[in-house]
Amino acid sequence: xxxxxxxxxxxxxxxxxxxxxxxxxxxxxxxxxxxxxxxxxxxxxxxxxxxxxxxxxxxxxxxxxxxxxxxxxxxxxxxxxxxxxxxxxxxxxxxxxxxxxxxxxxxxxxxxxxxxxxxxxxxxxxxxxxxxxxxxxxxxxxxxxxxxxxxxxxxxxxxxxxxxxxx
Amino acid sequence: xxxxxxxxxxxxxxxxxxxxxxxxxxxxxxxxxxxxxxxxxxxxxxxxxxxxxxxxxxxxxxxxxxxxxxxxxxxxxxxxxxxxxxxxxxxxxxxxxxxxxxxxxxxxxxxxxxxxxxxxxxxxxxxxxxxxxxxxxxxxxxxxxxxxxxxxxxxxxxxxxxxxxxxxxxxxxxxxxxxxxxxxxxxxxxxxxxxxxxxxxxxxxxxxxxxxxxxxxxxxxxxxxxxxxxxxxxxxxxxxxxxxxxxxxxxxxxxxxxxxxxxxxxxxxxxxxxxxxxxxxxxxxxxxxxxxxxxxxxxxxxxxxxxxxxxxxxxxxxxxxxxxxxxxxxxxxxxxxxxxxxxxxxxxxxxxxxxxxxxxxxxxxxxxxxxxxxxxxxxxxxxxxxxxxxxxxxxxxxxxxxxxxxxxxxxxxxxxxxxxxxxxxxxxxxxxxxxxxxxxxxxxxxxxxxxxxxxxxxxxxxxxxxxxxxxxxxxxxxxxxxxxxxxxxxxxxxxxxxxxxxxxxxxxxxxxxxxxxxxxxxxxxxxxxxxxxxxxxxxxxxxxxxxxxxxxxxxxxx
Ligand SMILES: Cc1ncc(C[n+]2csc(CCOP(=O)(O)OP(=O)(O)O)c2C)c(N)n1
Ligand SMILES: [Mg+2]
Numbered sequence: 001x002x003x004x005x006x007x008x009x010x011x012x013x014x015x016x017x018x019x020x021x022x023x024x025x026x027x028x029x030x031x032x033x034x035x036x037x038x039x040x041x042x043x044x045x046x047x048x049x050x051x052x053x054x055x056x057x058x059x060x061x062x063x064x065x066x067x068x069x070x071x072x073x074x075x076x077x078x079x080x081x082x083x084x085x086x087x088x089x090x091x092x093x094x095x096x097x098x099x100x101x102x103x104x105x106x107x108x109x110x111x112x113x114x115x116x117x118x119x120x121x122x123x124x125x126x127x128x129x130x131x132x133x134x135x136x137x138x139x140x141x142x143x144x145x146x147x148x149x150x151x152x153x154x155x156x157x158x159x160x161x162x163x164x165x166x167x
Numbered sequence: 168x169x170x171x172x173x174x175x176x177x178x179x180x181x182x183x184x185x186x187x188x189x190x191x192x193x194x195x196x197x198x199x200x201x202x203x204x205x206x207x208x209x210x211x212x213x214x215x216x217x218x219x220x221x222x223x224x225x226x227x228x229x230x231x232x233x234x235x236x237x238x239x240x241x242x243x244x245x246x247x248x249x250x251x252x253x254x255x256x257x258x259x260x261x262x263x264x265x266x267x268x269x270x271x272x273x274x275x276x277x278x279x280x281x282x283x284x285x286x287x288x289x290x291x292x293x294x295x296x297x298x299x300x301x302x303x304x305x306x307x308x309x310x311x312x313x314x315x316x317x318x319x320x321x322x323x324x325x326x327x328x329x330x331x332x333x334x335x336x337x338x339x340x341x342x343x344x345x346x347x348x349x350x351x352x353x354x355x356x357x358x359x360x361x362x363x364x365x366x367x368x369x370x371x372x373x374x375x376x377x378x379x380x381x382x383x384x385x386x387x388x389x390x391x392x393x394x395x396x397x398x399x400x401x402x403x404x405x406x407x408x409x410x411x412x413x414x415x416x417x418x419x420x421x422x423x424x425x426x427x428x429x430x431x432x433x434x435x436x437x438x439x440x441x442x443x444x445x446x447x448x449x450x451x452x453x454x455x456x457x458x459x460x461x462x463x464x465x466x467x468x469x470x471x472x473x474x475x476x477x478x479x480x481x482x483x484x485x486x487x488x489x490x491x492x493x494x495x496x497x498x499x500x501x502x503x504x505x506x507x508x509x510x511x512x513x514x515x516x517x518x519x520x521x522x523x524x525x526x527x528x529x530x531x532x533x534x535x536x537x538x539x540x541x542x543x544x545x546x547x548x549x550x551x552x553x554x555x556x557x558x559x560x561x562x563x564x565x566x567x568x569x570x571x572x573x574x575x576x577x578x579x580x581x582x583x584x585x586x587x588x589x590x591x592x593x594x595x596x597x598x599x600x601x602x603x604x605x606x607x608x609x610x611x612x613x614x615x616x617x618x619x620x621x622x623x624x625x626x627x628x629x630x631x632x633x634x635x636x637x638x639x640x641x642x643x644x645x646x647x648x649x650x651x652x653x654x655x656x657x658x659x660x661x662x663x664x665x666x667x668x669x670x671x672x673x674x675x676x677x678x679x680x681x682x683x684x685x686x687x688x689x690x691x692x693x694x695x696x697x698x699x700x701x702x703x704x705x706x707x708x709x710x711x712x713x714x715x716x717x718x719x720x721x722x723x724x725x
Contacts, residue, residue, distance in 0.1 A: 011347060015295075019287060026288050056474065063471035069292040069312060072347045165346055 003032055004058045005084060005155045007163045008047040008065060009073040012038070016070045020047060023068065029053070029061050033086075035152030044072065044165070048154045075163040077155045084155040088133045089115075090124045093144030103143060110136045121146055129153075171299040171330040172201040175263070178306035179207060181339075184234050186210065186225065186591050187263075188218035188584075190245075192238020193278060194265035194327040210587070210620060213612040215242050217584035219249020220610070222260040224585030226253070227571045228546055229592035230384060232314045233260040239267055240278030243324070244285070248578060250320045251289040255575025256405060257382060259318035261309050262286075268328040269297060283324050291319030299332035303339060311343040316350030317469040318382055350468060354485030359493050362440070362464045362481050367499065369438035369462075371507045372398045375421065375450075378405030378574070379443015379467055379487050386410065386567045388491035389442065395500045398440070399511055401429040403450055404559055406443070408570045411543070412563040418511065419520075422450035423709045424556045427518035427721045430709070432511055433458050434716040441465045443487045446476040447575070456714035466490050518722045520560055528676055530554070530629045530699045534561040536679045537599065537627065540687070546571065546589045546598045550582035550606030552636035554629045556705040558601045569596075580609025586624040587617060597625060597687055604630040604654055614666035617692040625686040626694045628659055631701045639704045643719075663694035670694035 010016045017036055024031050033050040051061055058076065065074045077084070090112075094100045096119065103122060107114055112126035126136050130153065137148060157163065169177075175198060179187070186208040191199045202209050212218045215237040222233030237246050243264040253260045267276040283295045292312050294305045302325070309321040366372060380389050386409045393400050393416045400410050401421040410417045418429040433439065439461040444450070451457040454477060465472075465479040466487055473482040483490055522531045534557050537547075543565025549555040549572045564570050571589055573581040586600040600607075607628050617624050631638075634652040641649050660670035669689055671682045673696065686693040706720025 015283065015287075018284070022287050060471065060475060067469070067471055069345060069348045 001052055001054055003050050003052050003078075005077040005082070005153060006049045006051060006062065006065070007075045007077055007155060008049060008071060009039070009163060009165055010045050010047060011070040011072065012043050012045045013070060016045065017047070019068050019070060020049075020065065023064055024061075027060075027064060029057070033152040035154045041165070048152060050153050072165045073163060077157060077163075080161060081158040082155050083158060084129055084153055085127055086130060086133055086151055086153045087125065087127045088137070088148060088150045090126065090137065090140060090145060091121050091147040092124060092140050093120065093146060094122045095120055099143050103140070106136070106139050112136060168333040168335055170197065170201070171302050171325065171332050171334065172197040174299065174302050174334060175306065175325065175330065176201045176205050176207060178303045179234065182232070182306065182310045184232075187234040187236055188212055188221040188588065189236030190215050190218055190238065190242060192242050192265065194239045194267060195236065195242075195330075197327065197330040198236065198263075198265065198325070209236075210591075210616065212584065213615050214610060215245035216249050216580065217587070217610050217613045217616070219246045219260065219262060220252065220578075220581050220584035221588035222262070223249060223253045223258045224548060224571055224588030225592045226258045226260055226588075227256075227585070228568055228589035230382070230568065231259075231592070232310050233258070233588060234263065235260065236263045237265070238278070239265045239282070240280045243282040244280055247285060247289070250286055250322065252573050252576045252578045252581055253320040254289045254291070256573065257318050257378060258320070259313040260320045261313050262320060262322040264322060264324045265330070266295065266324045266326040269326045270328070272326065282322065286322050289320070290322050293322040293324065295324045296326070296329050299329050299334040300337065302329060302334070303337060307339050308343055308345065312345075312348065316348070351470070351484045352468070352486040352489050354466065354483045354490035354493055356493070358481055358483045359490065360497065362483065363494055363497050365438055365462055365464060365481065366396060366398070366440075370504060371436045372396075372438040372440065372504060373432050373436040373461075374398050374400040374440045374442060375403070375433065375444055376400055376406040376409050376442045377403040377444030380406055380409040381443075381567045383443060383468070383487040384567070385443070385488035385491055388488055388495060390414070391495055392491055392498070395495070395498060397503050397508060399432060399508065401425070401432060403444055403447070404572065404574045407559060408564040408567045411565045418515070420559055422715060423452070424560065424705050424707070425709075425715070426520060426560075427707055427718055428511060428514035430715040430718060431514050431518075434714070435510075436461045439463045441479070442491070443467060445472045448476075451476065452709045452713055452715040522561070526676065528674065528679070528697065528699050530557045530697070530703055531561045532676055533627065533629065533679050533697055533699070534558050534601065537683055538562045540680070540683050541597065543569065545569065545596050546586075546593050548572065548582045548586040548589055548598065548600045550600065550602045551577045551579045552603045552606060552634065553631070553639065553703070553705050554601050554603040554606070554635070556636075557629065560705075579603075579606040583607060583610050583624070583626060584613050586626075587613060587622050590622050590624055597623070599625045599627055602626055602628045603635060604628055604632060604657060604659070605634045607659070608657070611662065614663060614668055614692070614694075618667040621691050623690060624692050626692070627683075627686075628694070628696050629699050630659070630696050631699050631703065632656055633701060635703075636705070638702070642702070642704070644710070659694055659696040668692045668694055670696065672696045672698065674698045
């Protein structure tokens with residue numbers, strides 16, 4: 001059982017996302033992470049879904065997704081060389097004169113950016129894989145994480161390999 | 168410029184539709200107005216569920232796409248059970264629903280329901296048409312999707328302003344292409360070769376054939392595969408009819424109420440050719456002990472069915488007919504499995520299905536009498552419950568598409584309206600609905616439809632004054648505590664008469680044949696109320712969770 005990142009190319013039509021997510025809930029597959037957006041083709045969208053399961057389950061998920069008429073292509077990125085990223089916005093407690101400097105230091109180690117400074121808090125933006133963001137979040141906890149917002153994971157294959165529709 | 172309603176009706180004609188089953192209402196008024204003078208035949212049902220089942224029965228009996236039509240909201244919602252039934256059994260139907268005008272969508276308008284949302288899990292695909300200009304293309308796609316690949320229901324939701332709106336005729340392609348939908352028809356050559364090789368090496372091969380053989384019209388190929396090598400065949404409930412019942416290689420149905428010899432054969436086989444099946448739990452019983460010694464070849468058009476419930480050795484994705492043709496081309500005919508067939512003959516001899524002959528009225532006798540009378544030249548539809556299993560076990564089917572039943576969903580109330588639909592597909596043969604007294608009352612209002620339209624469906628109610636199948640489970644597994652399964656006596660003949668239908672009550676075995684003959688002699692619909700032994704059970708039976716060779720109510724193992 002390990003997380004698999006599925007890249008799903010779909011028709012850019014109303015209702016597609018609910019077809020996809022409906023399929024997951026009805027067949028008892030859990031979505032760990034979900035990200036949807038436009039892609040290089042104007043009439044298609046790309047959905048990146050992270051699912052945890054054994055090989056048989058992942059195979060079944062992919063086959064069921066493929067049965068949806070609006071799904072054009074389903075690929076499991078996990079078996080390939082790939083880059084995966086998530087983005088998080090973290091609002092951390094930072095009373096003036098207290099821990100600000102430390103927070104800034106941690107941020108720079110993680111190559112996170114301070115994108116807003118308020119009187120009582122700062123907002124960090126960090127991009128990375130899940131582990132990196134988890135690690136940063138853990139470190140920031142001691143100062144008080146007031147709010148945390150994370151995107152779903154997105155992924156892309158390295159090199160010349162691509163997830164594209166056949167035609 | 169044409170109205171959407173006109174475009175719809177023309178599109179249906181373009182698809183070769185000859186009949187649709189429907190029920191009108193506010194938002195479909197423009198469509199009904201267009202039907203008023205159209206050559207399309209429309210049958211007014213008495214409940215939308217019946218329209219969906221009738222379309223489904225028509226589809227299964229003919230192999231063509233069936234069509235039903237309902238208004239928005241309650242009308243559309245009433246189709247749901249029928250659509251789900253078609254979905255579970257892969258029956259191709261197109262369900263057309265009216266919808267509130269696009270300007271009101273999402274406003275909880277009068278008789279608005281999100282029918283595309285509701286039917287998402289029970290359709291192969293569905294559409295909410297937003298513009299009149301899209302309608303002809305959508306209808307073409309809907310029929311294409313419903314009828315190709317693994318068939319299934321497609322719903323098209325049409326807002327009122329889309330049917331009243333105007334659009335120009337747009338040229339449609341000869342053939343639909345959808346980039347997200349490309350069914351695989353031809354099986355992989357190497358996989359097919361491997362399967363053929365396994366057949367050559369097997370000692371105890373068995374064909375396990377299902378509804379996929381019927382929907383792919385592959386009976387002839389299946390029979391050829393069986394006979395050219397001498398491989399015995401067992402069929403699922405949905406596969407019945409793909410090989411004649413009296414074919415020496417046919418072991419009948421397997422699974423929960425299968426024959427003992429079919430289930431024994433599965434358990435002892437060393438090669439299982441699973442063709443157009445999906446390893447349903449009612450077939451496999453305890454999955455780990457299903458065909459425990461067999462290598463499994465699985466042929467199906469739906470890749471998602473392969474490996475879903477059971478690990479297989481040789482998966483072959485493709486249309487059953489095309490794959491079997493390729494297999495036959497490379498098959499050597501010499502193989503024979505005489506010791507295996509001998510063993511099966513022995514089981515068959517010592518574990519036959521039984522029919523009691525004690526002067527009382529048993530359902531098995533009735534089914535057998537009908538079978539002997541029509542000799543396979545009829546379409547037999549069933550309801551759900553004991554009536555369904557007795558028919559599956561005791562009726563001798565000779566042709567594919569002559570047996571129509573709700574297998575996957577097990578929908579009581581399916582049979583009668585499906586029989587109406589089947590009649591329009593096969594007006595040349597009598598159509599019977601073998602019913603239970605419970606099931607028939609789930610769509611009994613259709614007596615009005617068959618009466619008004621002189622649809623000559625013959626209803627044979629195996630009346631045990633029980634929800635018999637549930638009662639059987641209570642008897643066997645709940646200490647005979649018959650909790651809410653007893654039904655009061657209903658005079659079905661009087662009900663039939665009230666609808667203007669002839670009928671007959673039958674209480675003893677010697678009245679069976681005369682009643683069946685009377686039903687055939689009657690030009691119109693006919694209702695038979697067979698007062699059967701009330702606590703008759705369906706045997707043999709595999710209790711849930713048991714291995715399929717552990718049957719109760721069979722013969723002592725010899
Ligand atoms: C719509 C629906 N509701 C409930 C059931 C559960 N169920 C399965 S068989 C059965 C009894 C059917 O009774 P009847 O039609 O009289 O047939 P019998 O078993 O007596 O032949 C019931 C209630 C069902 N299959 N379908
Ligand atoms: Mg009954």
